[in-house]
Amino acid sequence: MPRRRIRRPPTDEYKRLAAERIEHLFELAEGVFRKRSELADRYVQIAWKLAARYNIRFQPHLKRKFCRRCKSFWVPGTTCRVRTRPDPPRVIITCLRCGRITRLPYERKRAK
Numbered sequence: 001m002p003r004r005r006i007r008r009p010p011t012d013e014y015k016r017l018a019a020e021r022i023e024h025l026f027e028l029a030e031g032v033f034r035k036r037s038e039l040a041d042r043y044v045q046i047a048w049k050l051a052a053r054y055n056i057r058f059q060p061h062l063k064r065k066f067c068r069r070c071k072s073f074w075v076p077g078t079t080c081r082v083r084t085r086p087d088p089p090r091v092i093i094t095c096l097r098c099g100r101i102t103r104l105p106y107e108r109k110r111a112k
Ligand SMILES: [Zn+2]
Pocket: 067, 068, 069, 070, 071, 072, 095, 096, 097, 098, 099, 100
């Protein structure tokens, strides 16, 4: 008999922890990409699953770091192409692995 899983809505504490893990996974992906790009993609997949499970939205700075279709980690010039358009202001990112085009609104004020 299959065990019934009771799904409680994630608490803010869990969400915060998951968000931290997602940030950390992207840092790891960045560090490992040069040596093992497939591992970087794996980290992105894990981050994606975490976000889905805990119902977390990706921060704007993370949205431009991976492909939403093929979940590959984006490194400008290597796995994606980044272009900007002034009107309307936005960044156009083309995934070089699956060809998906992502348009993101341009950030006028930078967080960092
Ligand atoms: Zn892609």
